[in-house]
Amino acid sequence: MAMTPLMVDLAEKSVVIIGGGHVAERRVNTLLESGASITIISPEISEKIRSLWETGLLNWQQKDFETEDLAEAFLVIAATDNPDVNQAAAKATPPNSLLNAAADADQGDVHFPSYFKQGKLSIGISTNGASPMLSAKIKRQLQLTYNSDYGNYVDFLCEVRQLINHSTLVKTEQKSILREVLSEDFLNNSKQRQMIERLSERSTMK
Numbered sequence: 001m002a003m004t005p006l007m008v009d010l011a012e013k014s015v016v017i018i019g020g021g022h023v024a025e026r027r028v029n030t031l032l033e034s035g036a037s038i039t040i041i042s043p044e045i046s047e048k049i050r051s052l053w054e055t056g057l058l059n060w061q062q063k064d065f066e067t068e069d070l071a072e073a074f075l076v077i078a079a080t081d082n083p084d085v086n087q088a089a090a091k092a093t094p095p096n097s098l099l100n101a102a103a104d105a106d107q108g109d110v111h112f113p114s115y116f117k118q119g120k121l122s123i124g125i126s127t128n129g130a131s132p133m134l135s136a137k138i139k140r141q142l143q144l145t146y147n148s149d150y151g152n153y154v155d156f157l158c159e160v161r162q163l164i165n166h167s168t169l170v171k172t173e174q175k176s177i178l179r180e181v182l183s184e185d186f187l188n189n190s191k192q193r194q195m196i197e198r199l200s201e202r203s204t205m206k
Protein backbone atom coordinates (compact mmCIF):
# COMPACT_ATOMS: atom_id res chain seq x y z
CA MET A 1 0.00 0.00 0.00
CA ALA A 2 1.52 3.33 -1.06
CA MET A 3 0.08 6.18 1.04
CA THR A 4 0.08 9.70 -0.45
CA PRO A 5 0.98 12.65 1.81
CA LEU A 6 -1.69 15.39 1.73
CA MET A 7 -2.54 18.45 3.85
CA VAL A 8 -6.30 18.54 4.39
CA ASP A 9 -8.68 21.34 5.43
CA LEU A 10 -11.27 19.81 7.76
CA ALA A 11 -13.04 23.05 8.72
CA GLU A 12 -16.74 22.33 9.26
CA LYS A 13 -16.33 18.78 7.97
CA SER A 14 -17.98 16.02 9.99
CA VAL A 15 -15.48 13.76 11.75
CA VAL A 16 -16.93 10.79 13.61
CA ILE A 17 -14.69 9.08 16.15
CA ILE A 18 -15.82 5.67 17.38
CA GLY A 19 -14.36 5.11 20.83
CA GLY A 20 -13.52 7.59 23.57
CA GLY A 21 -10.24 6.26 25.02
CA HIS A 22 -6.53 7.10 24.65
CA VAL A 23 -6.34 6.96 20.86
CA ALA A 24 -9.61 8.91 20.44
CA GLU A 25 -8.18 11.57 22.78
CA ARG A 26 -5.01 11.85 20.66
CA ARG A 27 -7.13 12.26 17.54
CA VAL A 28 -9.25 14.93 19.26
CA ASN A 29 -6.08 16.84 20.25
CA THR A 30 -4.94 16.77 16.64
CA LEU A 31 -8.33 17.78 15.25
CA LEU A 32 -9.38 20.52 17.67
CA GLU A 33 -7.67 23.39 15.87
CA SER A 34 -8.90 22.18 12.46
CA GLY A 35 -12.41 23.54 13.00
CA ALA A 36 -13.90 20.13 12.17
CA SER A 37 -17.24 19.17 13.66
CA ILE A 38 -16.19 16.29 15.92
CA THR A 39 -18.62 13.63 17.13
CA ILE A 40 -17.59 10.90 19.55
CA ILE A 41 -19.63 7.70 19.56
CA SER A 42 -18.79 5.76 22.72
CA PRO A 43 -20.47 4.53 25.89
CA GLU A 44 -17.52 5.92 27.90
CA ILE A 45 -15.12 8.80 27.35
CA SER A 46 -11.82 9.87 28.92
CA GLU A 47 -11.75 12.79 31.37
CA LYS A 48 -10.09 15.12 28.86
CA ILE A 49 -12.72 14.33 26.18
CA ARG A 50 -15.44 14.85 28.78
CA SER A 51 -14.19 18.30 29.68
CA LEU A 52 -14.02 19.28 25.99
CA TRP A 53 -17.57 18.00 25.56
CA GLU A 54 -18.70 19.99 28.62
CA THR A 55 -17.20 23.16 27.09
CA GLY A 56 -19.07 22.49 23.84
CA LEU A 57 -15.99 21.81 21.72
CA LEU A 58 -17.24 18.44 20.50
CA ASN A 59 -20.40 16.30 20.37
CA TRP A 60 -20.77 13.05 22.26
CA GLN A 61 -23.32 10.31 21.69
CA GLN A 62 -23.17 8.06 24.73
CA LYS A 63 -23.88 4.71 23.11
CA ASP A 64 -22.44 1.72 21.29
CA PHE A 65 -21.57 2.20 17.64
CA GLU A 66 -24.30 1.64 15.04
CA THR A 67 -24.00 1.67 11.25
CA GLU A 68 -26.25 4.76 10.90
CA ASP A 69 -23.75 6.88 12.89
CA LEU A 70 -21.55 7.24 9.83
CA ALA A 71 -24.08 8.45 7.24
CA GLU A 72 -22.84 12.07 7.18
CA ALA A 73 -19.17 11.50 8.04
CA PHE A 74 -16.41 13.00 5.89
CA LEU A 75 -13.82 11.19 8.03
CA VAL A 76 -14.43 8.12 10.20
CA ILE A 77 -11.94 7.18 12.91
CA ALA A 78 -12.35 3.64 14.24
CA ALA A 79 -10.64 3.66 17.64
CA THR A 80 -12.37 1.23 19.98
CA ASP A 81 -10.64 -1.57 21.88
CA ASN A 82 -13.03 -4.08 20.30
CA PRO A 83 -11.77 -5.48 16.97
CA ASP A 84 -15.28 -6.59 15.94
CA VAL A 85 -16.63 -3.05 16.42
CA ASN A 86 -13.67 -1.54 14.54
CA GLN A 87 -14.31 -4.01 11.73
CA ALA A 88 -18.04 -3.18 11.66
CA ALA A 89 -17.18 0.54 11.49
CA ALA A 90 -14.80 -0.07 8.59
CA LYS A 91 -17.49 -1.99 6.75
CA ALA A 92 -20.12 0.70 7.43
CA THR A 93 -17.95 3.61 6.26
CA PRO A 94 -19.74 5.12 3.24
CA PRO A 95 -17.84 4.68 -0.06
CA ASN A 96 -17.00 8.39 -0.38
CA SER A 97 -15.92 8.88 3.25
CA LEU A 98 -12.36 8.47 4.49
CA LEU A 99 -11.53 5.84 7.12
CA ASN A 100 -8.74 5.92 9.68
CA ALA A 101 -8.45 2.45 11.22
CA ALA A 102 -6.38 3.18 14.33
CA ALA A 103 -5.95 -0.47 15.29
CA ASP A 104 -4.99 -1.78 11.86
CA ALA A 105 -2.47 0.01 9.68
CA ASP A 106 -3.39 -2.15 6.67
CA GLN A 107 -7.00 -0.96 6.71
CA GLY A 108 -8.46 2.41 5.95
CA ASP A 109 -7.65 5.31 3.63
CA VAL A 110 -5.66 7.65 5.88
CA HIS A 111 -2.97 7.40 8.56
CA PHE A 112 -2.26 10.08 11.14
CA PRO A 113 1.45 10.86 10.96
CA SER A 114 3.59 11.96 13.86
CA TYR A 115 3.79 15.74 13.44
CA PHE A 116 4.65 19.08 14.91
CA LYS A 117 4.10 22.68 13.91
CA GLN A 118 6.06 25.87 14.27
CA GLY A 119 3.69 28.57 13.03
CA LYS A 120 3.00 27.92 9.36
CA LEU A 121 5.64 25.19 9.18
CA SER A 122 4.21 21.67 9.59
CA ILE A 123 6.39 18.59 9.61
CA GLY A 124 4.75 15.17 9.44
CA ILE A 125 6.49 11.80 9.57
CA SER A 126 5.02 8.45 8.56
CA THR A 127 6.41 4.94 8.33
CA ASN A 128 3.40 3.53 6.44
CA GLY A 129 2.39 1.86 9.68
CA ALA A 130 5.72 0.04 10.17
CA SER A 131 6.86 1.77 13.35
CA PRO A 132 4.90 4.67 14.87
CA MET A 133 7.60 4.88 17.54
CA LEU A 134 10.25 5.57 14.88
CA SER A 135 8.03 8.36 13.55
CA ALA A 136 7.85 9.84 17.05
CA LYS A 137 11.63 9.53 17.48
CA ILE A 138 12.34 11.26 14.16
CA LYS A 139 9.89 13.99 15.16
CA ARG A 140 11.79 14.61 18.41
CA GLN A 141 15.05 14.84 16.45
CA LEU A 142 13.61 17.30 13.90
CA GLN A 143 12.10 19.43 16.67
CA LEU A 144 15.62 20.24 17.85
CA THR A 145 16.50 21.71 14.44
CA TYR A 146 13.15 23.25 13.52
CA ASN A 147 12.66 24.95 16.86
CA SER A 148 10.44 27.87 17.87
CA ASP A 149 12.57 30.35 15.84
CA TYR A 150 11.05 28.81 12.73
CA GLY A 151 7.53 30.13 13.40
CA ASN A 152 8.72 33.73 12.94
CA TYR A 153 11.12 32.77 10.20
CA VAL A 154 8.42 31.18 8.02
CA ASP A 155 6.24 34.29 8.52
CA PHE A 156 9.23 36.34 7.35
CA LEU A 157 9.67 34.11 4.27
CA CYS A 158 5.97 34.54 3.51
CA GLU A 159 6.27 38.34 3.73
CA VAL A 160 9.38 38.29 1.52
CA ARG A 161 7.50 36.33 -1.15
CA GLN A 162 4.58 38.74 -1.06
CA LEU A 163 6.85 41.78 -1.36
CA ILE A 164 8.77 40.14 -4.19
CA ASN A 165 5.61 39.19 -6.05
CA HIS A 166 4.55 42.86 -5.92
CA SER A 167 7.92 44.38 -6.76
CA THR A 168 9.71 45.89 -9.70
CA LEU A 169 12.42 43.20 -9.45
CA VAL A 170 13.01 41.08 -12.54
CA LYS A 171 12.48 37.30 -12.29
CA THR A 172 16.17 36.46 -11.88
CA GLU A 173 16.56 38.95 -9.01
CA GLN A 174 13.40 37.58 -7.40
CA LYS A 175 14.71 34.00 -7.50
CA SER A 176 18.08 35.04 -6.19
CA ILE A 177 16.53 36.78 -3.14
CA LEU A 178 14.21 33.84 -2.47
CA ARG A 179 17.32 31.64 -2.39
CA GLU A 180 19.31 34.13 -0.32
CA VAL A 181 16.73 34.25 2.50
CA LEU A 182 16.94 30.46 2.90
CA SER A 183 20.29 31.05 4.61
CA GLU A 184 20.06 30.40 8.35
CA ASP A 185 21.47 33.91 8.88
CA PHE A 186 17.90 35.09 8.33
CA LEU A 187 16.69 33.32 11.46
CA ASN A 188 18.03 36.48 13.07
CA ASN A 189 15.34 39.17 13.58
CA SER A 190 17.49 42.14 12.66
CA LYS A 191 18.64 40.47 9.41
CA GLN A 192 14.96 39.87 8.66
CA ARG A 193 14.09 43.54 9.26
CA GLN A 194 16.92 44.72 7.01
CA MET A 195 15.71 42.51 4.18
CA ILE A 196 12.07 43.64 4.58
CA GLU A 197 13.21 47.29 4.45
CA ARG A 198 15.30 46.60 1.35
CA LEU A 199 12.37 44.90 -0.40
CA SER A 200 9.81 47.49 0.71
CA GLU A 201 11.73 50.08 -1.29
CA ARG A 202 11.17 48.01 -4.43
CA SER A 203 7.61 47.08 -3.63
CA THR A 204 4.54 48.24 -5.53
CA MET A 205 2.36 47.18 -2.60
CA LYS A 206 0.56 50.02 -0.78
Ligand SMILES: C[C@@]1(CC(=O)O)C2=NC(=C\c3[nH]c(c(CCC(=O)O)c3CC(=O)O)Cc3[nH]c(c(CC(=O)O)c3CCC(=O)O)/C=C3\N/C(=C\2)[C@@H](CCC(=O)O)[C@]3(C)CC(=O)O)/[C@H]1CCC(=O)O
Pocket (backbone or CB within 6 Å): 026, 027, 100, 101, 102, 103, 104, 105, 106, 110, 111, 112, 113, 114, 115, 125, 126, 127, 128, 129, 130, 131, 132, 133, 135, 136, 139
Ligand atom coordinates in the same frame (compact mmCIF):
# COMPACT_ATOMS: atom_id res chain seq x y z
C1 LIG B 1 2.38 8.74 14.99
C2 LIG B 1 1.21 8.43 15.91
C3 LIG B 1 0.18 9.53 15.75
C4 LIG B 1 -0.98 9.40 16.66
O1 LIG B 1 -1.58 8.33 16.83
O2 LIG B 1 -1.35 10.45 17.22
C5 LIG B 1 0.69 7.06 15.51
N1 LIG B 1 0.89 6.18 16.47
C6 LIG B 1 1.51 6.75 17.54
C7 LIG B 1 1.96 6.07 18.66
C8 LIG B 1 1.85 4.66 18.93
N2 LIG B 1 1.03 3.83 18.30
C9 LIG B 1 1.17 2.55 18.86
C10 LIG B 1 2.11 2.63 19.90
C11 LIG B 1 2.52 1.44 20.82
C12 LIG B 1 3.82 0.82 20.35
C13 LIG B 1 3.71 0.08 19.01
O3 LIG B 1 2.80 -0.76 18.85
O4 LIG B 1 4.54 0.34 18.14
C14 LIG B 1 2.56 3.95 19.92
C15 LIG B 1 3.62 4.55 20.79
C16 LIG B 1 3.09 5.35 21.91
O5 LIG B 1 1.88 5.29 22.22
O6 LIG B 1 3.93 6.00 22.53
C17 LIG B 1 0.43 1.34 18.50
C18 LIG B 1 -0.16 1.17 17.18
N3 LIG B 1 -0.29 2.11 16.21
C19 LIG B 1 -0.92 1.54 15.14
C20 LIG B 1 -1.23 0.20 15.45
C21 LIG B 1 -1.97 -0.76 14.55
C22 LIG B 1 -1.09 -1.45 13.57
O7 LIG B 1 0.16 -1.40 13.67
O8 LIG B 1 -1.65 -2.12 12.68
C23 LIG B 1 -0.73 -0.04 16.72
C24 LIG B 1 -0.75 -1.32 17.50
C25 LIG B 1 -2.02 -1.35 18.37
C26 LIG B 1 -2.17 -2.64 19.15
O9 LIG B 1 -1.21 -3.10 19.74
O10 LIG B 1 -3.30 -3.16 19.13
C27 LIG B 1 -1.23 2.22 13.93
C28 LIG B 1 -0.96 3.53 13.57
N4 LIG B 1 -0.36 4.44 14.38
C29 LIG B 1 -0.16 5.58 13.67
C30 LIG B 1 0.20 6.79 14.22
C31 LIG B 1 -0.42 5.37 12.23
C32 LIG B 1 0.89 5.05 11.51
C33 LIG B 1 1.94 6.15 11.61
C34 LIG B 1 3.27 5.74 11.07
O11 LIG B 1 3.33 5.01 10.08
O12 LIG B 1 4.29 6.17 11.60
C35 LIG B 1 -1.34 4.14 12.25
C36 LIG B 1 -1.19 3.22 11.07
C37 LIG B 1 -2.80 4.41 12.16
C38 LIG B 1 -3.34 5.66 12.64
O13 LIG B 1 -3.32 6.63 11.88
O14 LIG B 1 -3.86 5.63 13.77
C39 LIG B 1 1.60 8.22 17.38
C40 LIG B 1 2.96 8.84 17.81
C41 LIG B 1 2.70 10.31 18.02
C42 LIG B 1 3.88 11.10 18.41
O15 LIG B 1 4.39 10.97 19.55
O16 LIG B 1 4.29 11.95 17.62
Ligand SMILES: NC(=O)c1ccc[n+]([C@@H]2O[C@H](COP(=O)([O-])OP(=O)(O)OC[C@H]3O[C@@H](n4cnc5c(N)ncnc54)[C@H](O)[C@@H]3O)[C@@H](O)[C@H]2O)c1
Pocket (backbone or CB within 6 Å): 018, 019, 020, 021, 022, 023, 024, 041, 042, 043, 044, 045, 046, 063, 064, 065, 079, 080, 081, 082, 085, 102, 103, 132
Ligand atom coordinates in the same frame (compact mmCIF):
# COMPACT_ATOMS: atom_id res chain seq x y z
N1 LIG C 1 -3.12 4.19 16.27
C1 LIG C 1 -2.46 4.20 17.39
O1 LIG C 1 -1.61 5.03 17.57
C2 LIG C 1 -2.75 3.18 18.46
C3 LIG C 1 -2.05 3.21 19.66
C4 LIG C 1 -2.39 2.31 20.65
C5 LIG C 1 -3.43 1.43 20.41
N2 LIG C 1 -4.09 1.42 19.25
C6 LIG C 1 -5.26 0.53 18.97
O2 LIG C 1 -6.44 1.33 19.14
C7 LIG C 1 -7.39 0.65 19.98
C8 LIG C 1 -7.95 1.63 20.99
O3 LIG C 1 -6.93 1.95 21.91
P1 LIG C 1 -7.17 2.91 23.16
O4 LIG C 1 -5.89 2.95 23.91
O5 LIG C 1 -7.82 4.17 22.72
O6 LIG C 1 -8.25 2.03 23.99
P2 LIG C 1 -9.11 2.48 25.24
O7 LIG C 1 -9.42 1.24 26.00
O8 LIG C 1 -8.47 3.63 25.94
O9 LIG C 1 -10.47 3.03 24.61
C9 LIG C 1 -11.40 2.22 23.96
C10 LIG C 1 -12.69 3.01 23.81
O10 LIG C 1 -13.59 2.29 22.96
C11 LIG C 1 -14.89 2.47 23.48
N3 LIG C 1 -15.78 1.39 22.99
C12 LIG C 1 -15.77 0.08 23.32
N4 LIG C 1 -16.78 -0.58 22.69
C13 LIG C 1 -17.42 0.36 21.93
C14 LIG C 1 -18.54 0.32 21.05
N5 LIG C 1 -19.21 -0.83 20.81
N6 LIG C 1 -18.92 1.46 20.43
C15 LIG C 1 -18.26 2.63 20.67
N7 LIG C 1 -17.20 2.73 21.49
C16 LIG C 1 -16.80 1.61 22.12
C17 LIG C 1 -14.70 2.42 24.99
O11 LIG C 1 -15.82 3.00 25.66
C18 LIG C 1 -13.43 3.26 25.12
O12 LIG C 1 -13.78 4.62 25.23
C19 LIG C 1 -6.63 -0.49 20.65
O13 LIG C 1 -7.41 -1.65 20.58
C20 LIG C 1 -5.36 -0.66 19.84
O14 LIG C 1 -5.48 -1.78 18.99
C21 LIG C 1 -3.78 2.27 18.26
